[in-house]
Amino acid sequence: MPxxxxxxxxxxGKCDYCGCCVGVCxxxxxxxxxxxIALIEDRCTNCRKCVWACPWEVIxxxxxxxxxxxxxxxxxxxxxxKF
Amino acid sequence: MKNVDYDIxxxxxxxxxxxxxxxxxxxGAKVLMLEKDxxxxxxxxxxxxxxxxxxxxxxxxxxxxxxxxxxxxxxxAPNGSSVMPKLDGGGYVLERRIFDYELAKLAANEGxxxxxxxxxYDLLREDGKIVGVKTLIKDQKVDxxxxxxIAADGVESRVGKWAGMDTTCHIRDMESCAQMTLSGIEVDPxxxxxxxxxxxSPGGYLWVFPKGNDTANVGLGLSVEEAKKKSAIKFLHxxxxxxxxxxxxxxxxxxxxxxxxxxxxxxxxNVILVGDAAHQVNPVSGGGIISGMIGGMIGGQVAAESIxxxxxxxxxxxxxxxxxxxxxxxxxxxxxRNAIGSFDDKTYNNICDSALKLPEDKRTLGGIFRAALxxxxxxxxxxxxxxxx
Ligand SMILES: Cc1cc2nc3c(=O)[nH]c(=O)nc-3n(C[C@H](O)[C@H](O)[C@H](O)COP(=O)(O)OP(=O)(O)OC[C@H]3O[C@@H](n4cnc5c(N)ncnc54)[C@H](O)[C@@H]3O)c2cc1C
Ligand code: SF4
Ligand code: SF4
Numbered sequence: 478m479p480x481x482x483x484x485x486x487x488x489x490g491k492c493d494y495c496g497c498c499v500g501v502c503x504x505x506x507x508x509x510x511x512x513x514i515a516l517i518e519d520r521c522t523n524c525r526k527c528v529w530a531c532p533w534e535v536i537x538x539x540x541x542x543x544x545x546x547x548x549x550x551x552x553x554x555x556x557x558x559k560f
Numbered sequence: 561m562k563n564v565d566y567d568i569x570x571x572x573x574x575x576x577x578x579x580x581x582x583x584x585x586x587x588g589a590k591v592l593m594l595e596k597d598x599x600x601x602x603x604x605x606x607x608x609x610x611x612x613x614x615x616x617x618x619x620x621x622x623x624x625x626x627x628x629x630x631x632x633x634x635x636x637a638p639n640g641s642s643v644m645p646k647l648d649g650g651g652y653v654l655e656r657r658i659f660d661y662e663l664a665k666l667a668a669n670e671g672x673x674x675x676x677x678x679x680x681y682d683l684l685r686e687d688g689k690i691v692g693v694k695t696l697i698k699d700q701k702v703d704x705x706x707x708x709x710i711a712a713d714g715v716e717s718r719v720g721k722w723a724g725m726d727t728t729c730h731i732r733d734m735e736s737c738a739q740m741t742l743s744g745i746e747v748d749p750x751x752x753x754x755x756x757x758x759x760x761s762p763g764g765y766l767w768v769f770p771k772g773n774d775t776a777n778v779g780l781g782l783s784v785e786e787a788k789k790k791s792a793i794k795f796l797h798x799x800x801x802x803x804x805x806x807x808x809x810x811x812x813x814x815x816x817x818x819x820x821x822x823x824x825x826x827x828x829x830n831v832i833l834v835g836d837a838a839h840q841v842n843p844v845s846g847g848g849i850i851s852g853m854i855g856g857m858i859g860g861q862v863a864a865e866s867i868x869x870x871x872x873x874x875x876x877x878x879x880x881x882x883x884x885x886x887x888x889x890x891x892x893x894x895x896x897r898n899a900i901g902s903f904d905d906k907t908y909n910n911i912c913d914s915a916l917k918l919p920e921d922k923r924t925l926g927g928i929f930r931a932a933l934x935x936x937x938x939x940x941x942x943x944x945x946x947x948x949x
Contacts, residue, residue, distance in 0.1 A: 495605055496716025497736055497816025501784060503728045505721050510679050510696075511597045526731050530784045532738045532792035532814040 484523045486543040487514055498527035504526060523559045566592045567867045569673075569706040571719050573600045573926040575595060575849050576835020578663035579618065579856035581865070582709070585670035587864025588789065590692030593667060594678040594695060603751040606817040606849070607739065607777050609752055609769050614850035618857070619641040619666065622936045626652045626775045627771035628749045635928065637912035638757030638905040640848065645925045647752070653769045653777070654849075658893030663853075683722045683831070690723060690830055700896065708863050708872065709831045712856060715816045717837035725825040729839065731784035733820035735846055738792040739779025740800060741771070742807035750774045756908045760782055760799055762786045763901040778804070781817055781846055783901065822887045827879050830872045834859040840882070843890060843897040851886055858882050 492514045499507045507527060508518035528536045537544070570581045573595035581593045597603075604653065608627070615621060630651050636642040668674060677698050684692040684703050692705035711719035719725040739775075753768040760766040765781035780795055793814070800807065818839040826838045835852030841852055862878040903911075915928045 493814040495814040495816060497734065497814065497835050499716040500717065500729045500816050503735050505718055506742060508681075510717050511677070526784070528733055528737050529731060529788040530816065532736045532787070532816070534791050536795060551834055 482523070483516075483518055483521060483543050484539050484541075485516060485525075485528065486537045486539055486546050487516060488535050489547055491533065491535055493535075495532070497530045497532060501526045501530045505548060525546055562668060565692075566590050566673075566704070567704040568592070568710060568863050569594065569704060571693065572596075572712035572757065572835075572837070573660070573663050573664055573674065573676070573715055574712060574835060574852070574854035575660060576840070576856040577710070578667045579833050580712055580860035580861045581672040581711045581855040582639045582667040582670050583664070583857045583860030584864045585672045587861055587868070589700070589864040589867045591667075591670075591672045591707070593664070593672055593674045594680055594693070595674070595676045595706075596679040598677050599657075600664045600674070600676060601657040603813060604656045604811070605737075605739075605813050606654075606656050606767050607779055608656050608771075609651060609767070609847070610654060610849050611649060611651045613649045615654075618661065620854055621652065622662070625655045625662060627655050627775075628653040628769075630750055630752050630770070630843065631753045633925070634751050634753045635912065635915075636753060638759060639906045639912075641909070641916065643915040643928060644751065644921055645923050648925075651752070653771055654661045655680055655753075655771075658932070663827055670859055680713070680719065680810045683719065693719075707830060707855075709877070710859055710863060711831060711833045712835050712852075712913045713837050715818055715836045717833065719798050719831065720823070720825075720828075720833045720837060723828045725823065725828050725831075725832040725833065727833065727837065728824050729816075729818040729820055729838075733818060733839075733843070734784045734794045735781035735817040735819050735835050736784050736787040737779060737781040737815040737817060738796040739777055739811075739813050739815065740796065740807075740809050741775065741811040742778050742800065743775040743810050744806065744808045745776060745804045747773060747776045755907045756903075759905075761795055762852055763903075766795070766799060779815075781815075784820075799811060805937075815905060817841055817846045817848060819894075821844055821891050822882065825874050826882065830875065832863065832875055832878050838882075840886070840890070843894040844900065851890070854886055855882055858885065869887070883895060892919045 504520045509517045541553045567589040568595040585591045633646045658936045679696045680693045682694040747770040749770045755766040761780040761782045764782035769777045820839045823839045826833045834855040839854040841848035866874040
């Protein structure tokens with residue numbers, strides 16, 4: 478479950494897996510694999526550095542929180558192919 | 561996988577990792593190189609420009625990984641005027657997907673084992689000591705032991721952090737980049753183009769690097785501090801729509817370049833950082849292929865020496881040799897980067913005007929630098945240090 482305070486959202490399907498956001502994250506809160514990216518939610522402090530760094534505008538800041546937004550996780554991919 | 565321990569594990573098979581692995585193995589160590597992606601050399605996140613002199617110290621230039629040979633720069637000011645100095649010794653626009661592959665083959669020829677689709681997700685510890693890495697190889701968790709770990713995991717490096725080094729790049733120093741490879745356009749295959757000014761990349765630059773006469777890498781980088789206001793992708797789309805509206809887009813990538821001084825710590829216990837992971841990039845140009853290979857070579861050599869004499873404390877020598885070879889220069893280039901970052905369009909136009917007043921044979925990069933100094937006297941001391949040593 479997302480932390481209630483979380484305001485950072487990685488938009489599903491938009492990422493190029495380039496690592497620019499990882500390079501500026503002071504909390505080591507982004508996990509990046511060949512074609513997977515995920516926020517390590519309990520580490521994120523909502524500092525927004527990744528939002529500013531992303532060349533493709535993949536990461537969004539939502540002041541009201543991100544609980545209601547769809548997540549881009551491997552589980553979600555599995556669900557997507559189930560239908 | 562064979563059930564063996566290694567002297568050295570290299571994380572990441574970019575130019576820095578392959579070069580570190582190659583020299584470590586040549587120095588007598590048993591080396592394993594792990595790459596998270598399916599392919600070495602792909603995807604390409606790079607403008608692919610290098611100098612002849614830089615690359616030839618590691619590998620004989622070969623047409624199979626050279627897209628264009630170049631002999632000139634063109635520096636284009638915001639008002640459209642330009643100067644075209646010679647590129648001393650010449651240079652190349654590479655095919656990195658083949659070049660990186662060849663570097664990995666050179667490592668393999670020295671006896672390095674390579675595994676792709678091998679993601680390192682943590683360091684392996686025993687009694688508080690680092691004894692190898694934890695990996696996900698083709699979705700299976702595998703722990704692999706080694707005496708030394710060389711982190712060559714690029715701009716997205718996390719291995720150094722896990723070892724206790726702070727490798728976070730300040731947002732002022734990180735260049736947020738976007739690039740397209742465009743085809744069906746007209747370019748001069750002999751010239752590297754650099755565009756400056758607020759319209760294309762405030763504080764940074766936009767490049768058009770030819771790959772033959774109808775194709776080019778067109779990209780730009782700007783400090784994250786600037787990208788806050790407008791992203792790299794927006795700047796790139798605007799330029800391409802204006803300049804190459806009919807082009808076919810063959811590749812489209814995002815990227816980051818850590819244009820900082822060398823990371824304050826690049827050695828900790830039995831872990832060393834090389835390449836982008838160590839912030840071994842030329843902070844003015846953002847070029848990191850050759851400097852990362854130099855870092856990799858020194859790191860690989862020192863790591864092999866440490867294995868042979870059984871003394872991990874010898875790894876400190878890597879930090880010393882790196883700073884003696886290139887680190888000191890990057891410190892100075894970093895100050896120049898900060899001066900250039902504050903140039904406005906007027907300054908660029910003035911520099912170009914002054915350079916154009918120079919006689920043709922004086923329009924070298926040095927001559928243009930002097931013209932730049934005329935506009936920015938505070939740079940004089942820093943530049944003098946670079947050219948006088
Ligand atoms: C848009 C752009 C344009 C550029 N243009 C130029 C240029 O024209 N000339 C120039 O000299 N330089 C240029 N650079 C810089 C250059 O690309 C880098 O400095 C260079 O690639 C650094 O080499 P490296 O080996 O340190 O890292 P990389 O080439 O990034 O290699 C790191 C490798 O580590 C792997 N890896 C990362 N994490 C893990 C993990 N946890 N487990 C396993 N593997 C992992 C990655 O998949 C990757 O293959 C450019 C960079 C960008 C972004
Ligand atoms: S908001 Fe800050 S802490 Fe959270 S992931 Fe982005 S950079 Fe890291
Ligand atoms: S910077 Fe953007 S495109 Fe690059 S890995 Fe992060 S989210 Fe993806």
